[in-house]
Amino acid sequence: MKATVLVRPKPGILDPQGEAVGSALGHLGFEVRDARVGKVIDLEVEATDAAAAKAQVEQMCERLLANPLIESYEVEIVGESAA
Amino acid sequence: MKATVLVRPKPGILDPQGEAVGSALGHLGFEVRDARVGKVIDLEVEATDAAAAKAQVEQMCERLLANPLIESYEVEIVGESAA
Numbered sequence: 001m002k003a004t005v006l007v008r009p010k011p012g013i014l015d016p017q018g019e020a021v022g023s024a025l026g027h028l029g030f031e032v033r034d035a036r037v038g039k040v041i042d043l044e045v046e047a048t049d050a051a052a053a054k055a056q057v058e059q060m061c062e063r064l065l066a067n068p069l070i071e072s073y074e075v076e077i078v079g080e081s082a083a
Numbered sequence: 084m085k086a087t088v089l090v091r092p093k094p095g096i097l098d099p100q101g102e103a104v105g106s107a108l109g110h111l112g113f114e115v116r117d118a119r120v121g122k123v124i125d126l127e128v129e130a131t132d133a134a135a136a137k138a139q140v141e142q143m144c145e146r147l148l149a150n151p152l153i154e155s156y157e158v159e160i161v162g163e164s165a166a
Contacts, residue, residue, distance in 0.1 A: 035126040
């Protein structure tokens with residue numbers, strides 16, 4: 001099954017990359033506020049159903065993909081592939 | 084208006100970060116295939132309607148947020164905020 005994970009800096013956590021993006025967009029003439037940059041991870045896991053896939057990917061987030069102290073994550077199971 | 088941009092390496096483009104994530108997950112005992120890592124950018128723009136906001140953010144992608152040669156992007160306008 002295909003999964004998409006969004007990992008974002010938590011509110012209140014300093015995000016230098018987001019600040020750089022916001023300021024660069026400003027220099028290009030765009031008016032933006034609150035730019036924040038995180039990661040999107042797409043992957044494919046073996047699982048019998050979507051709930052099992054989601055549980056497995058949440059484990060991956062806790063153990064590797066996100067730093068739960070400063071990042072929040074969102075897991076979406078996108079589709080089934082010969083489960 | 085709030086916008087979310089997903090920037091991903093195009094299919095066929097080498098993604099060393101994705102390979103590192105896939106291999107690290109393998110070492111932790113997870114079975115994953117095709118891990119790919121991209122960016123998620125959240126920002127807020129001034130625009131009169133969602134279509135205008137989307138056009139503006141697509142411009143930002145072309146000019147700064149993505150490298151169209153090797154990355155694809157997806158723009159989603161998430162909500163309105165005192166437009």
